[in-house]
Amino acid sequence: MIPRYSRPEMSAIWSPETRFRIWFEIESHAADAMADLGAIPAEAAEVIREKGSAAVFDVARIDEIERETRHDVIAFLTHLAEIVGPEARFVHQGMTSSDVLDTTLAVQLTRAADLLIADVEKLLSALRTRAMEHKLTPTIGRSHGIHAEPTTFGLKLAFAYAEFERARTRLLAAREEVATCAISGAVGTFAHIDPRVEAHVAEKMGLFVEPISTQVIPRDRHAAFFATLGVVASSVERLSTEIRHLQRTEVGEVQEAFGKGQKGSSAMPHKKNPILTENLTGLARMVRAYALPAMENVALWHERDISHSSVERMIGPDATVTLDFALSRLTGVIEGLVVRPERMAANLDLLGGLIHSQQLLLALTKAGVSREDAYHLVQRNAMAAHNGEGRFRDLVEADEDICAAVDLQERAAAFDEASHLRNVDVIFSRVFGPELH
16 A cells, blocks of 8 residues: 555555454454353453453554564464453463454455445446436447447446446445354364354454354455456446547547646646546556455465465555545546537548448448448448548449439438437436436
């Protein structure tokens, strides 16, 4: 995590203070459950809960102890004992470090998922608003980067809306899959702790019981979580790349908001660069990069090793913080996006009607011309237009073969831009629902 690409609420989930507080809550809930089962004195559980709840854990002190013990959970338990007193001997009874670490990671990832889901919902709201605004704003659709046929800018945004609806669904599923608790002791056999303790801790921490653990929660769950973040980041990049292309000088159909006093270049005062969406493209690469080590963490040795530990200490904060920032930034880009319908209209006419070639092809086939001959007639005029021999529509009107096959009214209908967009309402109703579109 670096402050430049971090937001406070997400960063706080990964702070040492938050981590130690969660560790304590797990230990305290476990002690309460053990007390209820008669495994430890009820008075001890009460002292642990009251003193620990009132404490402010000293991060520097815990770090100092860890430098000697070389074990973070033992360092925390030693510091907790300094706070709680003699009753601390009943803390962590029958538990292993992974019980605390893995359950804590589950809590952190579910909290992070909740923020990411909220981020996506804000982005969806912005996309819906702008899509409705430009539902019928004609623009050129491109395939291979080349003019294809008319679409609307609202449809471009509706496509993004549907994509991030799927992102929301995936995040909800990833959250559920990773939200498991394991308090099963060394190698996961419950040899020294009652399974009912695990159930109690899971309920208190808002998690599900892991059906079977080794000494760790299975890492395929985490791999699926980080893979999901990577897919969502790819959607961020796809929309960002579209905006970057549309802002190119030769296109000029949209533009990121440019604030008063903002500067685009240290050398060229005229510059207005798509810096936010370029930044989002880079951030998406980082989030995707965290998915691979999460997948490599799945194959641990026997009942456990700690090859996954160092990885998760980095990718947990970095992936969630980065995606949180990216989703928020993308929402701001969409809300402030400058849309230029006049440039869209000019670009639609840039090739002199070539974008209507398919409609003319269909008109010819409906008039009885074979598809092969119709394609040839349309293409020869299209290639002439490409070669600068005239505007496509003028060339068509001068083509005796086409005029003989299709009358003036039908030719005019073939060049009707609105006919390309006759089913925009149908698409919007599919994406937003009939009551919203």
